Amino acid sequence: MKLVWGKIKKRGYIPIGYKLMMSYLIFIVFLVTIGYVSHSMYDSSMRKQTRENIQNTLAQIRDNVAYKTEDIVRISSTLYDDEQFVENLKMNLTNAQEIHTRAKKVFEPKLESASKSIGINLRLFIYVKNETISQVYYSYKPGSNFPNQTFNIYHMGRIVNRSWYQSLPSEEYGITMRWEEVENDQESGRISMIRRIVDLQDPINIHVLGIMRFSVSMDELFESVDYRKLGEGSMLYVLDRSGRAIYASDQEMQTASSDNNSSLTRRTTIPELLPEDEYLTLKEYMAPQGWTIVAHVPLTIIKQEAERVRTFIIGICILCFIVFTITGVYISGYFSKRITKLVSTLNAFREGDLRKRITYRGKDEFSQIATAMNNMGEDIEMLIEKVYLTELEKKEAELEMLQTQINPHFLYNTLSSINQLAKFGENEKLRKMVVELAKFYRLTLNSGKNLIPVYSEIEQANAYLDIQKVKYGHRLEVTFDVDVEVWKYETIKLILQPFIENALKHAWSGGDRIHIRIVARLENDEILYRIIDDGIGVRRESISDILNPSGNSETGFGIRNIHQRVQLQYGEKYGVSIFSKVGIGTSVTVRIPARKRRLFLDEDQALGE
Incomplete structure (x- = not known):
C-alpha cells in the first residue's frame, strides 16, 4: 500500500x-x-x-368448481325454459294411452338427455304436482346396482313436508336456485342443486308446477379442491352459508382415504382459528352457490x-x-x-521528438492508434499545414456552391441510374427520370433568381423526389401536406431539397423503407416548412453541433448554410430548427416571413383602390 x-x-x-x-x-x-x-x-x-x-x-x-356448477345450471335451464315440457307438466290426462305416450315421447327423452348431458355422476329428480304423471324412480340403497346418470319422477306429495322444500326462498323468475344436501345426499356424499319449475306463460303471478333436483357426487364436483395444489401441509375447506364444512382436503384426510382405498373422507368440522405466524389464511366466495372456499397455507413453505x-x-x-x-x-x-x-x-511529440514510435501486436484499436500516431509523427507539421489550407479552401468553395447549385454528386448518381436503366431496357423509367431531371434543373436554375414562388420550390422538391422514387421504388414513401394559401407567397430557392437529400443520405439506416412528409403552412404572417422523416434520428449533441458549431466543425455544413442564407435574407428572427429522437425520426422546421409575390401585391392594391 x-x-x-x-x-x-x-x-x-x-x-x-x-x-x-x-x-x-x-x-x-x-x-x-x-x-x-x-x-x-x-x-x-x-x-x-x-x-x-x-x-x-x-x-x-x-373457477373449476363454478364451471361444473354452471354446467348443471345450464342443464336445468333447458328444462326450465322448455315450453313443451312445461305444457305437458300442466296437462291433466285421463286416458292411459295418452299418459303412456306423454311419458315415452316427452318426459323420458328430455329427462334422460338432461341427466346425461355432462359426463359426471348425475342423478336427476323431478317432483311434479300433476298426479296424472306416472312416477319413475330408482331405489338408491347401499350396494344397489344402478347407472351413474339417472332420472327420477316423483309426486310432490313426497316432499311438501320436508324442511328443505319449505325453506326454499321466494321464486324470482329464472333466478332462484339453491345448493343443499337434502334427502340421502349426506349419507352418499352428494349435494343437490334445487330449482322450481314454473308456468312460463305467467312470469309475474308465478305458478309452481314442480321441483328439479340435480344430485351430484361431491368428489366429482370438488375434484379440483385439492390441498396439494397449494403445497404440503395446506388445508382446503368448502363452507356452506351456515359456515359448515361440506367438503375438505388436507394431508390427514388424504392419508385416511388412501388407507381406506376410497375417495377423500368428508369432514363437517374445521380447525380452530390458526395462528397467523404459522398459517396464511385465504378465502374465495362463490356468491351463486353461497359457498366459501377457505385455504390454510403453512408459512414454512x-x-x-x-x-x-x-x-x-x-x-x-x-x-x-x-x-x-x-x-x-x-x-x-x-x-x-x-x-x-x-x-x-x-x-514526446509535444516536446518536439517526432521520431519516437510505438509497437503493438495484434489488430485491435490500440494497434490502429499506434499506427496512426507513428504516421502522424513522420509528417505532422506538413499535414497540419496541408489540412488547414485544404479545409479552408473547401469550406469557402462549398459555401459558394451550396448557395447557387445542387451537389454534383446528385447529378452523377442520377446519370449513373439513367445508364443502368438504359442498360436493362427499362425505357419507361428512363424516360420518366430524364423528364424529372430536366424539370428539376429547370426549376433549380430559374434564370439565376434567388427568390421564387413557393409552388416552384414545392415543384422542385417534388421533381427531386420523383427522381429518387425511380431509384428506390416503393421503399421511399412521400407525403405532401401543403396549405393552398402559401401559393401567393415567395421564398428563397433550394431550402427544401438539401434537407430531403440529407434525410435520404443520413436518416435512412438502409432498412426496408423510409417515409418523408413535407409540410408548408401559413401561420401568423409566417411560412413554415417542415421536413419530417421516420429515420434513425439525430442525437441532441449532434443537433447542437450543426446549428452552433465549435471550432472548424463541418458537421451539417449544408443545413447551417441554409440557416445562414435565411437569416441573411430575412433577419435573425427566422431560420432553421431541428427536433429529433434517436430511433424515431427527425423534424426540421424552416421559418421565413410571408411575403407576397408582386402579382398578388398588385391585385391587393387594385382591390384596395
Whole structure:
C-alpha cells in the first residue's frame, strides 16, 4: 500500500490502471450491497408474492368448481325454459294411452338427455304436482346396482313436508336456485342443486308446477379442491352459508382415504382459528352457490422459498465478486500498459521528438492508434499545414456552391441510374427520370433568381423526389401536406431539397423503407416548412453541433448554410430548427416571413383602390 501511494505521490495523479481497478471495486461493493438489499426486500415481499400466487390458485379452484356448477345450471335451464315440457307438466290426462305416450315421447327423452348431458355422476329428480304423471324412480340403497346418470319422477306429495322444500326462498323468475344436501345426499356424499319449475306463460303471478333436483357426487364436483395444489401441509375447506364444512382436503384426510382405498373422507368440522405466524389464511366466495372456499397455507413453505433464494443470492454475489475481481485486475492492467505508452509518445511529440514510435501486436484499436500516431509523427507539421489550407479552401468553395447549385454528386448518381436503366431496357423509367431531371434543373436554375414562388420550390422538391422514387421504388414513401394559401407567397430557392437529400443520405439506416412528409403552412404572417422523416434520428449533441458549431466543425455544413442564407435574407428572427429522437425520426422546421409575390401585391392594391 505504501509502495502504491508512493508512486501516486511521485506522479502527482492517479494512473488509469488504479482508476479502472477502483471503479471495478466500487462496482463490486455496489453489487454486494444490491444483493444484501435485495435479500432484505425479498423477505418482506415474499409473503405478498406467495399470497398472490396462492390466491390465484385458489381462484382457479373456484373457477373449476363454478364451471361444473354452471354446467348443471345450464342443464336445468333447458328444462326450465322448455315450453313443451312445461305444457305437458300442466296437462291433466285421463286416458292411459295418452299418459303412456306423454311419458315415452316427452318426459323420458328430455329427462334422460338432461341427466346425461355432462359426463359426471348425475342423478336427476323431478317432483311434479300433476298426479296424472306416472312416477319413475330408482331405489338408491347401499350396494344397489344402478347407472351413474339417472332420472327420477316423483309426486310432490313426497316432499311438501320436508324442511328443505319449505325453506326454499321466494321464486324470482329464472333466478332462484339453491345448493343443499337434502334427502340421502349426506349419507352418499352428494349435494343437490334445487330449482322450481314454473308456468312460463305467467312470469309475474308465478305458478309452481314442480321441483328439479340435480344430485351430484361431491368428489366429482370438488375434484379440483385439492390441498396439494397449494403445497404440503395446506388445508382446503368448502363452507356452506351456515359456515359448515361440506367438503375438505388436507394431508390427514388424504392419508385416511388412501388407507381406506376410497375417495377423500368428508369432514363437517374445521380447525380452530390458526395462528397467523404459522398459517396464511385465504378465502374465495362463490356468491351463486353461497359457498366459501377457505385455504390454510403453512408459512414454512414461504420460509423454505426465502431460504432457497437467500442461498442463491449469496452464491451469485460470491461468484460475481471473484469473477469481477479477476476481470478487473486483468483489464485494468491491459489498458494501463497501453495507455501509458500512448501518453509517453504524445508527451514526446509535444516536446518536439517526432521520431519516437510505438509497437503493438495484434489488430485491435490500440494497434490502429499506434499506427496512426507513428504516421502522424513522420509528417505532422506538413499535414497540419496541408489540412488547414485544404479545409479552408473547401469550406469557402462549398459555401459558394451550396448557395447557387445542387451537389454534383446528385447529378452523377442520377446519370449513373439513367445508364443502368438504359442498360436493362427499362425505357419507361428512363424516360420518366430524364423528364424529372430536366424539370428539376429547370426549376433549380430559374434564370439565376434567388427568390421564387413557393409552388416552384414545392415543384422542385417534388421533381427531386420523383427522381429518387425511380431509384428506390416503393421503399421511399412521400407525403405532401401543403396549405393552398402559401401559393401567393415567395421564398428563397433550394431550402427544401438539401434537407430531403440529407434525410435520404443520413436518416435512412438502409432498412426496408423510409417515409418523408413535407409540410408548408401559413401561420401568423409566417411560412413554415417542415421536413419530417421516420429515420434513425439525430442525437441532441449532434443537433447542437450543426446549428452552433465549435471550432472548424463541418458537421451539417449544408443545413447551417441554409440557416445562414435565411437569416441573411430575412433577419435573425427566422431560420432553421431541428427536433429529433434517436430511433424515431427527425423534424426540421424552416421559418421565413410571408411575403407576397408582386402579382398578388398588385391585385391587393387594385382591390384596395
